[in-house]
Amino acid sequence: MPRFALKVEYHGKPFAGWQRQKDLPTVQSAVETALSRLEPGPHTIAAAGRTDAGVHGLGQVAHCDLKKDWDPYRLSEALNYHLKPDPVAIVACAQVADDWHARFTAIERQYLFRILVRRPPATLEAGQVWQLRNDLDLEAMQEAAQHLVGTHDFTTFRSTICQAKSPIKALDELRIERVAGFSGPEIHFHVRARSFLHNQVRSFVGTLERVGAGTWDPIDVKTALEARDRTACGPVCPGHGLYLARVGYPDPVFASDT
Structure with a gap:
């Protein structure tokens, strides 16, 4: 399963933070929902940091594992299409090594x-x-x-x-x-x-x-x-x-x- 790194930009106002929470809108759940529209889930993404409610992202980084060997540009375009109207955008995407981790590889x-x-x-x-x-x-x-x-x-x-x-x-x-x-x-x-x-x-x-x-x-x-x-x-x-x-x-x- 190829692994992809996503650079994520978001306006934090509508969200209860990054991390998925039951019955509350979060950035993580928005991205995972968009991924599920591209490939059957469930999808669980990992991020470099868990921002709190109202906090914004200019260069948040997350990674996901997918079945299809997506072209990174097409993957980012598809995700941005399905993220609308949430104020979340994938501003960059790259395929990374299978053991690369958005949180633990960060320095x-x-x-x-x-x-x-x-x-x-x-x-x-x-x-x-x-x-x-x-x-x-x-x-x-x-x-x-x-x-x-x-x-x-x-x-x-x-x-x-x-x-x-x-x-x-x-x-x-x-x-x-x-x-x-x-x-x-x-x-x-x-x-x-x-x-x-x-x-x-x-x-x-x-x-x-x-x-x-x-x-x-x-x-x-x-x-x-x-x-x-x-x-x-x-x-x-x-x-x-x-x-x-x-x-x-x-x-x-x-x-x-x-």
Whole structure:
């Protein structure tokens, strides 16, 4: 049975997250339903990461096993036809080795978090950004973020329902920048690591926003980290500003990765 890697883009608003759930719409179930219209099922796909409700995908990666030796381009076109009208698209497809795994072969994940700074309500960007009415101090947030980079026990920034065996993770990058967005000034958080704990990125951003707003000092983030206590975390920001932007593998999978 040939195995195919799928790069999946989706708008998270209508979904209860990536992972299949009984009686709830999810991105995984949408893709599996589309696959069942191409070949008899059941189909079970595996993804690089399980995004939460409202979280978006720019470069989510999943794999599936099919009976037919599909041309990757035709497979992506057929899936996109059957995914309509769900806001899900297969933006790239490639045949991979039988032992290649979207989750376990991955060597890094990159997330993007978008904050829109403006007073009028967001219209075109509604549901795609976390909107704040007042600006943030980027220099203070970046200073605070440096306390989080490296290998740490991230219990403070881990959901109480996280199923990871260990709270110890290596954070490779947490970079913050200001950009000119389509609807106004935006602050982008670029977060990169091999793997993440449940709610880790949203906990980072919510906590750093408190620094940017002047409620916390940068050193308070170091104190919270060293507390290894979930109650020491700042607010967890909403999911609709978060995007799984890219998944990295030892060898390029899609033509766009080369």
